[in-house]
Amino acid sequence: MVNAVIRVAREIVIAWLIRVFTSNDVIRYQALELASREIKDKKIKGSIAELGVYKGDFAKRINVHFPDKTLYLFDTFNGFDKRDVEIEKKFNKNAKENDFMNNNIELVLKKMKYPENCIIKKGWFPETAKNIEERFAFVSIDADLFEPVYQGLLYFYERLEEGGYIFVHDYNGKLYGAKEAVQKFSKEYNIPYVPLSDICGTVVFSK
Numbered sequence: 082m083v084n085a086v087i088r089v090a091r092e093i094v095i096a097w098l099i100r101v102f103t104s105n106d107v108i109r110y111q112a113l114e115l116a117s118r119e120i121k122d123k124k125i126k127g128s129i130a131e132l133g134v135y136k137g138d139f140a141k142r143i144n145v146h147f148p149d150k151t152l153y154l155f156d157t158f159n160g161f162d163k164r165d166v167e168i169e170k171k172f173n174k175n176a177k178e179n180d181f182m183n184n185n186i187e188l189v190l191k192k193m194k195y196p197e198n199c200i201i202k203k204g205w206f207p208e209t210a211k212n213i214e215e216r217f218a219f220v221s222i223d224a225d226l227f228e229p230v231y232q233g234l235l236y237f238y239e240r241l242e243e244g245g246y247i248f249v250h251d252y253n254g255k256l257y258g259a260k261e262a263v264q265k266f267s268k269e270y271n272i273p274y275v276p277l278s279d280i281c282g283t284v285v286f287s288k
């Protein structure tokens with residue numbers, strides 16, 4: 082009972098923090114708009130994806146900027162997976178299984194201007210990415226934890242069209258291992274990235 086109350090309270094605080102810290106993130110939103118314009122002007126082919134959708138507040142902006150492109154939405158829609166949380170402990174981070182739980186796909190889709198463009202991939206990434214034959218023009222990786230961010234970079238960079246972009250959120254966040262994942266990927270494959278000065282520190286990979 083006490084554990085359940087603590088879990089619900091933690092969930093409410095997380096949702097509140099996300100709203101407060103990211104709902105007015107002008108730099109993040111303008112960077113997205115600029116990237117989408119580049120992709121449009123240069124007629125970059127490929128679909129769009131977000132890994133780590135939560136309640137869809139960034140995804141709805143992505144959806145608006147790419148009215149003619151398919152948008153894949155990858156999320157457990159039930160919070161962090163215990164396999165990823167286990168790996169996170171190596172980095173002395175305090176992730177909890179099921180942080181970001183209590184999600185609702187219908188509510189996420191209701192926020193979209195072009196819901197018909199959206200393909201929901203519910204479940205644990207990278208399992209949910211199997212059997213997708215796609216190239217991508219723009220990808221947002223916002224899964225917080227080391228393992229899904231690292232797996233996301235491995236998966237999407239290989240499938241990124243030339244001229245496309247990958248935004249990775251939370252590079253500057255201290256709670257989880259996104260930064261370590263970005264650095265490992267960049268070093269291993271010798272692929273540089275550009276950090277932005279938005280609230281949580283997005284980094285941008287391009288091809």
Ligand SMILES: C[S@@+](CC[C@H](N)C(=O)[O-])C[C@H]1O[C@@H](n2cnc3c(N)ncnc32)[C@H](O)[C@@H]1O
Binds near residue numbers: 138140161180181204
């Ligand atoms: C910070 S929230 C996303 C916030 C959202 N992009 C926004 O700007 O409002 C992180 C999300 O990543 C999802 N996530 C983390 N690891 C995942 C994995 N391995 N597979 C699928 N979803 C995952 C969580 O369920 C959670 O909804």
